Amino acid sequence: MAYVIIDGKKVPIQKGQNLMDIEDEISVPFACRSGVCQACAVTMKKGEENCSRLNENEEMMGAEGSHRLGCQVVCCKDGDEVEIELEAGWV
Numbered sequence: 001m002a003y004v005i006i007d008g009k010k011v012p013i014q015k016g017q018n019l020m021d022i023e024d025e026i027s028v029p030f031a032c033r034s035g036v037c038q039a040c041a042v043t044m045k046k047g048e049e050n051c052s053r054l055n056e057n058e059e060m061m062g063a064e065g066s067h068r069l070g071c072q073v074v075c076c077k078d079g080d081e082v083e084i085e086l087e088a089g090w091v
């Protein structure tokens with residue numbers, strides 16, 4: 001089990017799960033769910049190495065560096081020490 005930290009809240013996530021799989025527990029809005037609207041923009045504050053890499057959809061929507069699209073981010077590691085800290089929006 002890994003964890004997503006957002007707004008001071010620590011939410012469990014499993015390896016292979018997308019941020020949309022825990023959407024009821026995180027304050028990130030999702031709309032198109034396919035990487036073409038930016039509604040789910042998030043800023044990775046920590047643990048980007050625990051996530052899938054920036055993909056083509058995200059690059060086409062202007063994401064770069066710590067700016068990602070939550071609907072495209074998949075947790076790629078497992079373990080109690082694995083944390084992904086993020087903030088809603090591109091800040």
Ligand code: FES
Binds near residue numbers: 029031034036069072
């Ligand atoms: S929900 Fe539209 S880009 Fe993620």
